[in-house]
Amino acid sequence: MEVDDLYQDILLDHFKHPRHFQPLADGEVLVDEENPTCGDHIRLTARVENGRIADVRFDGKGCAISLASASMMSERMPGLTPDEARRRIADYVAFMRGEKELDEGTLGDLAALAGVRQFPLRVKCATMSWHAMDKALKKLGV
Amino acid sequence: MEVDDLYQDILLDHFKHPRHFQPLADGEVLVDEENPTCGDHIRLTARVENGRIADVRFDGKGCAISLASASMMSERMPGLTPDEARRRIADYVAFMRGEKELDEGTLGDLAALAGVRQFPLRVKCATMSWHAMDKALKKLGV
Amino acid sequence: MSNTSSSSPPPLVPPVACVCNEQVGAGPFDPRRLRQDFPILALTVHGDKTLAYLDNAATTQKPASVVCVLCEYYQACNANVHRSIHYLGEQATQRFEEARKKIQRFIGAPSERSVIFTRGTTESINVVASAWGRRSLKPGDEIVLTGMEHHSNLVPWQLVAKETGARLKFVPVLDDGTLDLEAYERLLKGRVRMAAFTHISNVLGTVNPVKRMTALAHAAGALVLVDAAQSVPNRPVSVTDLDCDFLAFSGHKMLGPTGIGVLYGRLEVLERMEPFLTGGEMISRVTLEDSTWADLPQKFEAGTPHVSGAIGLGVAVDYLQRVGMETIRDYDERLARYAIGRLEQIPGVRIFGRAPERSGAVSFEVEGVHPHDLAQFIDRDGIAIRAGHLCAQPLMKRLGVPAVSRASVYFYNLEEELDRLAQSILKAKEFFRHGS
C-alpha cells in the first residue's frame, strides 16, 4: 500500500477545504470530542428541523484524516432522520474497526477512508467526529 | 565435582555423630539461629571461663551440611579467647563466601566444607551455626 | 483502492515464519516425540547424566517456537507499542494485541479488555489486593483464604487487612490435603467481601472445587479471586465457566517467557477499580495537577509493556492448545500417580497430599535425609527436583515439617525419569545412612 492510497486525493481535498468547517461561537457548541491519544479535538453543532438533520458545522484541530472524515460526515448527515443518522454512524464505525463490510454504494466517497483501517492507531482519527455527531443527537434529545 | 566431593566422609561423620550435640533445656539456650530459606534452626549455648571459651553445645534441625559444620565449630571454639574466636568466625564466613582464602593448616578438617562454596544456595547452611556462635559471644558480653 | 474498499483489511504483518519445525502438530500425543521440541531436555549435566527435569511447578521449559518468536520479534519487528506510527510500531502493536486475544480465547474471557498483562501471578494478586482491597475494604470486613495458599496469595492480603482493618479467615486443610469445605461454608456466613483461593496447590497437587467454591462465595456476596498459577498450565480453565471475578497466572509456568503473567478481571469490577501502577500508557488526560485514566486494559498497564514476553506467551498458548489441555491434565495426573507408586515402594518415604483429583506436583519426605541434601544429592544424577518450604510456610507448619521435597511433572516427562528418581532416592538414603 502506497502513501497516496491512504491519503487519496478526495481525502486531501476534504482536508484542505473542509466542508461546513467554521469557527463556532462557544454558545453554539453541542459536543467537544477529544482524541486523547493525540490531544486533538472536534467541536460540533447541529440542528434538527421537521424531524430531519438540517445543518452540521464543526471546528477544532486535528490531522488530515480527522478533518477530512469530519468534513465528509458533515456532508452526509443533513436530510437524514436521527435514526437513519445513527444507523449510518454505527455502520461507519463498525466498518472502520474492520467489524463490518459496506458496499461501494453505501460508502461513496467514504471509500477514500478505507485505507485507514490498516492502521489501528489512526482509526480513532477517522471516527472521532462521527462519535461527536452521535453525542450531538443525544444532546438534542432526538 | 562429584557428590562425594561435597559430602565427604569427614562431613558425613560429623553429620551422623555430631560432637557436642545434645538437647538443650530451654533456659540454657543463648541463641536460636534460623535459616529462613529452609526453616531449619540451630540452638546454641556456650560458657566462658578464665577468659576462654570453655564449652559449646547445640541442638536443632538442619541438613547434613548445617549439622556437620555446627559440630566442627563446636570442636574448634573451646580454648579460644572471645577475640580469637571472633576472628576465626569472620575468616571462616569470608572463606565460605569466596571472599577470602585460607591455608590447609588453618582449615584443618573444615576443608571438608570447601565444596559448599560452589553452591551459593547452601552457603547459609554452612555458616548458620558460626553466626549463632558470634551472637552467643555478644550475648555473653565478652 | 476502490476494489478492495469493501473487503476486510489485509493483514499488515506477515504470519510469523517459525523455522523451528516442531513436532507438536505431527501426530497423536507422544511425549517422547514432543521432547524434541524442547532442546533443553536433551542436555547432559554433571558429565554424562541426562537431565530429568522434575521441577515444572516452579517453572516449565520452553518449546523451540517460543524461543524462536523472541528472536524473530527482536530481529524483525521490535518497537514500542500503541503510540508509534511507523512500520515496526504497527507490527509490534498488532502482535502484542494479537497475543492478548489468544489469551482471552484460551481462558474463555468474554472480552480482551479484561486481560491485563502483569509480571506474573504475584503482581496480579497484588493489583487486586491493593487496587481493589485498599479502596473497598472496611474495618470488620472479612477475607477468606485457605491454609494451602502460596505466599503470593497470602502476604498481600495480610497487608491490606492491616491497612483497612479487615480480618483474614482461613479454610483449614484436611489430612488428605483437601480443603475443609464445611468450614468454608461456615466462614462465608461472616462479613465476607473477598474469597481468594488457589485452584491447585503447588505443594499437595490438590485440585480444589473452585467452581463450587466460587458459587458459594458469590451467594454470600463476596468477590472471588482464583490463583490459577498451577491450573492454567495443567488443564482447561474457563473464567466463564468458573464465573470467578479475578484469575491470576504466570507465563513462565506454562511454556512462556519469564517476566510476563496475566490478571483476568470481570469487566464491571475492573471498571470500578482505580489503577495500580500509574504513568505512561495508562492515562487519558494529564495536567500538572490531575489525571484521568485510559480505558481497559490500558488503565492497568502503566509504562512500556513486556512486548516480547506477551508475544512469547501467545505462542506458548498456541503450543499448549495443539497438545490439548485435557491431554495434559490426564497425562500429568497419570504420571503423578506413577511417581507416587514408585516412591511408596521406598521405605521411609511419606507422601504429602492424597486428594482424589490432583495435578503433577508430588511432595514427600525421606526419613533420615534432609530435603535439601536429597535435592543436592540426586542432582548429581541429573535429576532436578525442588526442596524447601515451596513458598507455603503455613502449610509446612500444618504438615509438621520445615520443608519438603517436590517432584513435579509436565507433559514432556516420562515414566523412566520417575524410575530414575526412585533409584536415586534409594541411593541417597543409603549414602546418608552409611556413607559412600
Add this chain to the structure above:
Amino acid sequence: MSNTSSSSPPPLVPPVACVCNEQVGAGPFDPRRLRQDFPILALTVHGDKTLAYLDNAATTQKPASVVCVLCEYYQACNANVHRSIHYLGEQATQRFEEARKKIQRFIGAPSERSVIFTRGTTESINVVASAWGRRSLKPGDEIVLTGMEHHSNLVPWQLVAKETGARLKFVPVLDDGTLDLEAYERLLKGRVRMAAFTHISNVLGTVNPVKRMTALAHAAGALVLVDAAQSVPNRPVSVTDLDCDFLAFSGHKMLGPTGIGVLYGRLEVLERMEPFLTGGEMISRVTLEDSTWADLPQKFEAGTPHVSGAIGLGVAVDYLQRVGMETIRDYDERLARYAIGRLEQIPGVRIFGRAPERSGAVSFEVEGVHPHDLAQFIDRDGIAIRAGHLCAQPLMKRLGVPAVSRASVYFYNLEEELDRLAQSILKAKEFFRHGS
C-alpha cells in the same frame, strides 16, 4: 579436594559462548560497522525502503548478543532462581545475580543489594512513590517536580500527594527548554521532602544539571529521585557521583530486552522502606497472620523475577561498555545537532529545545502538517519517528502545541539517515499542501 580447598571456587557456569560474532570489539568506534550487530537495521520495509530507525528514545534495537543470550538461556539453563538446588537452578541464579553485579558496576553503585530489578522506569518510580511516599509524607509536605517530566514521574506523585495531603510544586521550563534553576532554589525553601526530576527530557533533549540539583535538594533536607530513563542509555551515569537517593531506568531503552528495568536506591533508605509488592521470594518468615521481610534486594522483588530479561540487560550493559558511554554521548549529541541543522533548512520547521547540553532526541513541528500525518507519511519512505504528546502532556501545553514530532538517534544511526528524514519531510510538506 584438598588441593583446591584454598583456591577460589571454580566458576560453576561455563562462560556464555555467544555465537553471534559481533563487530563491537573489532576496532575504533564506527557506527557503520556496529550496525552489523543489529540485524533489524538492515530491514527493508514497504517494499524496498531501507529502515531508518529514528525512534530510539521510545525504545532501542537489540544487538545480536542480547538476542543470542536469550536463546541460549532458554535452551541451556532456564530454571527458577534462588531456591532450586539443581544444576539449572544454580546456573540461572548465578547468571541472574551476575547480571545484577554488572548493573551495579555500570551505575557505580556501592553494593549490588541496592540494585532492584523492576519492569521498567515506570514501576521503579511507582515503588518509590508508593513504598516511600505513602508512609513518609504528611499533610503540608512538599514534592518538587519539574514541568518537563514524563507522565511516569508525575502521575504517581499526584496520587501519593492526594493520599497523604502533600503538595506538588513544579520547576518551570524556560523558553530554551532548560529548567528555571532560580525558581528551583526558591521552591526548595518550603517543606520539601522529595525532589524528583528527569536527567534528560525525552521531548526536549535537555540534559539537566542533576548533580547540582541533587546537592541543593539534599541541603534543603529532601531526598532525590532521578528519572534516568533517557540518560543511562546515553552517557556515563554514576550514582556515587550524582549522590542521588534513587535512580530509575528501563532496559528496553538501552539495548536490553522488554519487561526489565532497574531501581537503584541508597541502602539506608531502602532498608527503612516497607516493601511494595509482596508474596514469594521477598519474605523471611510467614505465618497465617503475619510476615517478616527478606534482606535487600529480595525485599523489593516479590514473585518469580524476569530472569532472562535481567541476564539480557547484563549483556546489553557489556555491549554499551564496549562501545563506550562517552563515545555514545558525544556521537548522539553531534548527530542531534546535525539533525537540527538539516531540519532548520526547511521553511516552517520549528525545533523545540535549545539547551546547551543535549541528548539525541530532537522534537519539532512542521507548519501545515500534523505530526501524526507527518509520521505516517515519512514511514512510507522507511523512516521511523514518533508523533504525539510523548507522554508529556503538561510540557506540550507549555510548548503551546497538542503534539510534536520527534526524531531520536542512537549510536548506530548515520548522518545519511537524517538527510533522508529532511528530504522526506520536504516531500510531506509539498504533499499536504498540493497533493501528490
